[in-house]
Amino acid sequence: xxxxxxxxxxxxxxxxxxxxxxxxxxxxxxxxxxxxxxxxxxxxxxxxxxxxxxxxxxxxxxxxxxxxxxxxxxxxxxxxxxxxxxxxxxxxxxxxxxxxxxxxxxxxxxxxxxxxxxxxxxxxxxxxxxxxxxxxxxxxxxxxxxxxxxxxxxxxxxxxxxxxxxxxxxxxxxxxxxxxxxxxxxxxxxxxxxxxxxxxxxxxxxxxxxxxxxxxxxxxxxxxxxxxxxxxxxxxxxxxxxxxxxxxxxxxxxxxxxxxxxxxxxxxxxxxxxxxxxxxxxxxxxxxxxxxxxxxxxxxxxxxxxxxxxxxxxxxxxxxxxxxxxxxxxxxxxxxxxxxxxxxxxxxxxxxxxxxxxxxxxxxxxxxxxxxxxxxxxxxxxxxxxxxxxxx
Numbered sequence: 001x002x003x004x005x006x007x008x009x010x011x012x013x014x015x016x017x018x019x020x021x022x023x024x025x026x027x028x029x030x031x032x033x034x035x036x037x038x039x040x041x042x043x044x045x046x047x048x049x050x051x052x053x054x055x056x057x058x059x060x061x062x063x064x065x066x067x068x069x070x071x072x073x074x075x076x077x078x079x080x081x082x083x084x085x086x087x088x089x090x091x092x093x094x095x096x097x098x099x100x101x102x103x104x105x106x107x108x109x110x111x112x113x114x115x116x117x118x119x120x121x122x123x124x125x126x127x128x129x130x131x132x133x134x135x136x137x138x139x140x141x142x143x144x145x146x147x148x149x150x151x152x153x154x155x156x157x158x159x160x161x162x163x164x165x166x167x168x169x170x171x172x173x174x175x176x177x178x179x180x181x182x183x184x185x186x187x188x189x190x191x192x193x194x195x196x197x198x199x200x201x202x203x204x205x206x207x208x209x210x211x212x213x214x215x216x217x218x219x220x221x222x223x224x225x226x227x228x229x230x231x232x233x234x235x236x237x238x239x240x241x242x243x244x245x246x247x248x249x250x251x252x253x254x255x256x257x258x259x260x261x262x263x264x265x266x267x268x269x270x271x272x273x274x275x276x277x278x279x280x281x282x283x284x285x286x287x288x289x290x291x292x293x294x295x296x297x298x299x300x301x302x303x304x305x306x307x308x309x310x311x312x313x314x315x316x317x318x319x320x321x322x323x324x325x326x327x328x329x330x331x332x333x334x335x336x337x338x339x340x341x342x343x344x345x346x347x348x349x350x351x352x353x354x355x356x357x358x359x360x361x362x363x364x365x366x367x368x369x370x371x372x373x374x375x376x377x378x379x380x381x382x383x384x385x386x387x388x389x390x391x392x
Contacts, residue, residue, distance in 0.1 A: 027069035066093035252283035
């Protein structure tokens with residue numbers, strides 16, 4: 001660990017070791033990396049803290065406490081065009097007040113500091129090119145989350161079809177089928193941030209894996225048709241196309257300059273379904289928002305004044321979120337990507353769909369070969385494969 005220009009720079013192993021050094025609880029919403037502490041990490045943390053002045057040590061303790069046992073968490077992804085991508089983790093807790101702890105992954109470590117809602121709002125507005133004038137369309141459509149996802153999947157499928165047509169010197173598709181949408185949704189776990197739909201998936205408050213899209217897509221298309229975004233192709237019962245309004249959104253998608261994905265997760269186990277999940281896409285003319293946080297989704301164009309008002313409200317924790325509460329049990333397994341609580345034996349996170357790393361439990365036994373913590377009852381080390389207890 002070290003301090004560089006007011007930022008705490010730490011490896012994942014040091015962050016995982018820090019709560020034990022500071023005698024802190026690790027909660028179900030923990031934002032600590034999904035790595036093992038490793039030999040020597042605890043001592044490195046102890047040595048670092050011993051060299052700090054009291055006020056600075058208090059600040060570092062607040063950062064680590066909030067990451068280990070936050071009351072509210074978030075994920076922020078943003079991209080400039082299709083070239084540069086930044087991913088950041090957010091956490092709020094009583095120790096840091098209304099400010100969020102911002103944790104950004106670097107090549108081999110993490111950079112951590114506190115930020116206010118205004119600074120986060122400025123960052124998003126800057127990424128969305130607030131200095132370039134807007135000509136926003138008048139658009140605000142409330143619909144179901146399924147309908148919003150199906151619409152985004154339709155845009156994605158059409159864009160993929162256009163690219164394939166360019167490669168094969170064929171005509172670009174102007175229509176789509178429920179089957180093409182289902183295929184897009186079933187492949188959503190691909191790590192490809194170039195396309196807005198896959199980018200959005202990284203901040204959804206739920207996993208799209210394993211859902212019965214054959215049953216979900218038809219009513220979603222009917223809902224989209226009711227709101228004037230898609231329509232059936234004449235004399236066809238299975239083929240759909242975009243309406244003129246739908247094409248406006250398709251143009252914004254195709255001509256996007258920057259994009260931002262933001263998720264904020266609620267503060268208690270009882271309220272874990274109370275997510276806010278946003279996707280903002282800046283096109284040549286418009287900023288378009290997809291809000292999929294609750295039971296109802298919204299697709300709308302935004303002025304920057306409205307964007308800032310929305311972000312300030314979302315990024316400022318309510319008073320109850322800072323009131324504290326009983327620490328979550330340290331034994332609860334959590335997703336290393338989004339912090340969601342995991343059921344015993346889960347292989348994928350139900351919140352973000354991320355693959356779950358093996359959960360280390362038990363009485364502190366470590367591998368004699370590599371020093372990694374051992375799973376209770378393990379015969380072989382999950383880190384290096386060595387046989388537990390020596391021998392061959």
